[in-house]
Amino acid sequence: MERRRFLALGGVAAFGGGLPGCGGGGGGSAPSPAPAPSPPSSIDWSGLSGRMQGTLLLPGQADFDRVVRAANARYDATQPQAIARCANAADVAAALAFAQQQKLAFTARSGGHSYLGTSNTTGLVVDVGAMDTVQLDGDRVMVGAGAKLSDIYDTLITAGRCIASGSCVTVGIAGITLGGGVGVLDRAYGLTCDQLLSASVVTADGRQLDCSPTQNVDLFWALRGGGGGQVAWVTQLTFQTHAIAPLTQFGATFALSELPAVMSAWQAWPQTMPDTIWSQLALSGSGAYLWGIAIGDAAALQPHWQGLLARIGRTPPDTFTQARTYRDVMLGNCASLSRAQCHLPSQNASGTLGRVAMAASSDFFDKPLDGSGIAALGQAVQKRRDSGRAGSVLLNLMGGTAGRVAADATAFPHRGALFSAQYLAEYAAGSPASTLDEAATWAHGMRTTMAAWSTGGAYVNYLDGLLDKPAEACYGSNLARLRQVKQSYDPADILKALPAL
Numbered sequence: 001m002e003r004r005r006f007l008a009l010g011g012v013a014a015f016g017g018g019l020p021g022c023g024g025g026g027g028g029s030a031p032s033p034a035p036a037p038s039p040p041s042s043i044d045w046s047g048l049s050g051r052m053q054g055t056l057l058l059p060g061q062a063d064f065d066r067v068v069r070a071a072n073a074r075y076d077a078t079q080p081q082a083i084a085r086c087a088n089a090a091d092v093a094a095a096l097a098f099a100q101q102q103k104l105a106f107t108a109r110s111g112g113h114s115y116l117g118t119s120n121t122t123g124l125v126v127d128v129g130a131m132d133t134v135q136l137d138g139d140r141v142m143v144g145a146g147a148k149l150s151d152i153y154d155t156l157i158t159a160g161r162c163i164a165s166g167s168c169v170t171v172g173i174a175g176i177t178l179g180g181g182v183g184v185l186d187r188a189y190g191l192t193c194d195q196l197l198s199a200s201v202v203t204a205d206g207r208q209l210d211c212s213p214t215q216n217v218d219l220f221w222a223l224r225g226g227g228g229g230q231v232a233w234v235t236q237l238t239f240q241t242h243a244i245a246p247l248t249q250f251g252a253t254f255a256l257s258e259l260p261a262v263m264s265a266w267q268a269w270p271q272t273m274p275d276t277i278w279s280q281l282a283l284s285g286s287g288a289y290l291w292g293i294a295i296g297d298a299a300a301l302q303p304h305w306q307g308l309l310a311r312i313g314r315t316p317p318d319t320f321t322q323a324r325t326y327r328d329v330m331l332g333n334c335a336s337l338s339r340a341q342c343h344l345p346s347q348n349a350s351g352t353l354g355r356v357a358m359a360a361s362s363d364f365f366d367k368p369l370d371g372s373g374i375a376a377l378g379q380a381v382q383k384r385r386d387s388g389r390a391g392s393v394l395l396n397l398m399g400g401t402a403g404r405v406a407a408d409a410t411a412f413p414h415r416g417a418l419f420s421a422q423y424l425a426e427y428a429a430g431s432p433a434s435t436l437d438e439a440a441t442w443a444h445g446m447r448t449t450m451a452a453w454s455t456g457g458a459y460v461n462y463l464d465g466l467l468d469k470p471a472e473a474c475y476g477s478n479l480a481r482l483r484q485v486k487q488s489y490d491p492a493d494i495l496k497a498l499p500a501l
Helices: 089-101 149-158 173-179 217-223 256-271 298-312 326-336 371-387 433-449 470-489
Strands: 055-057 082-085 106-109 124-127 134-137 140-144 196-202 208-211 233-240 247-254 277-284 287-295 320-324 356-365 392-397 419-428
Touching: 089 106, 089 124, 089 196, 089 208, 089 233, 134 149, 140 149, 149 173, 149 326, 173 233, 196 217, 208 217, 217 470, 247 256, 247 298, 247 326, 256 277, 256 287, 256 298, 256 371, 256 392, 277 371, 287 298, 298 320, 320 326, 356 433, 371 392, 371 433, 419 433
Parallel strands: 082 124, 106 124
Antiparallel strands: 055 082, 134 140, 140 233, 196 208, 196 233, 247 287, 247 320, 277 287, 277 392, 356 419, 392 419
8 A cells, every 4th residue: 555644734745746846746735816907908919929829819809818827836926927838949939028028028938836926926927838848869868948847757657758847736847957067867867957958048138048068068068957047948858768677665653752762863974875775854842753765666665674773773663665657756646637637727727736835945955953953943844834834844965976066067056965954845826925935934933943054055946035145055166157157148137937047
């Protein structure tokens, strides 16, 4: 029987469907308030629609209200004047040029999962979601920039292949890749951006360029971890794939009072664990849930898993190991849904996955926490539990293959991290803005609580709007080079993405 553990506060699932920060794994959310109507526009939109092979959606037209709602319901009140549903790179270039001509605010959208709501705007949304083809050619896969992880996983797993990427199946491939791309297979195969072989882009001035280790090399470097929409807009990506293999899932639940023993053993585990094992320690008011995925069968995992439990000093009664398929692990609850259903309604008219309103922040830790650091972390989680508000801390072991890439080899700088942290609070869609603002303050405050032990770095895909110097936190020692690339391809700063370079 499949075992599931849900973190009590915020309804965050530790694994399976409904993954954290994902917008939920099903319905049940309260309806969101309708966005405020846009003022009447004097823009002649035929100047854009007549140049597109795709579809231009305006307020009041069929599908506009469905498509406009991005993953994070916290920003539902933002109402664009139009949504350009692009069919190809030429559409993207046309939409970008039109927005500049009309002096419109604009933004790009792949999956619509921006933590700060930047995949929506009061002007023009340039939506590449319909550009979602997935074509496998030998051991390489070419995907449109609008493909969702569910599209890619479904196609690849059917063919016996995989790429290492995120756990949230409705995330767009462009956004997660450009930010780096952490996931349950990154210790084995590297970050999503590490598997990127080439990309096609549209620049701020409308040029369509190809990027690879031999073409536009500096731009290719920036695309791998430099954040979505900073220097160019991606329209297609090509990845190296890997053959699927047997997987084993493992897990055990501990009380918060046991965190000192659990954390001490868990953060030391990479000293002896192979790259084929990945693990997360998920903390909430209900306790500490330690789980992970191993490539291989249970027999290969057991010496490492039992050794960890021995170092912790207790084997909880719910401890388990279980054989899993790639489809079960990577698609979660979507394994029982059709491909069309495994989307948000905004992404596919048949999509059945729900949304949440959420706020989050992040941290990286290059060294194990000492006793004081573990105590500070445990006390902060307990304090959040006692407040009765949603809040979880998700710690992911890093290193392995991803950690052996040089910090300056790609724009993603956090290669030396032992583990990462995501401070996350999720509420039902339609929750009051004050509730979400408080959650954002709490999530950012966790960085302050743990500042004495963290690197001060932040993950650009978990962007925190309260960071004082977000570019420095997200890009670290790679920021200077990233700014140089930005100057080369977008000197007028047309593509005003976050965090601003």
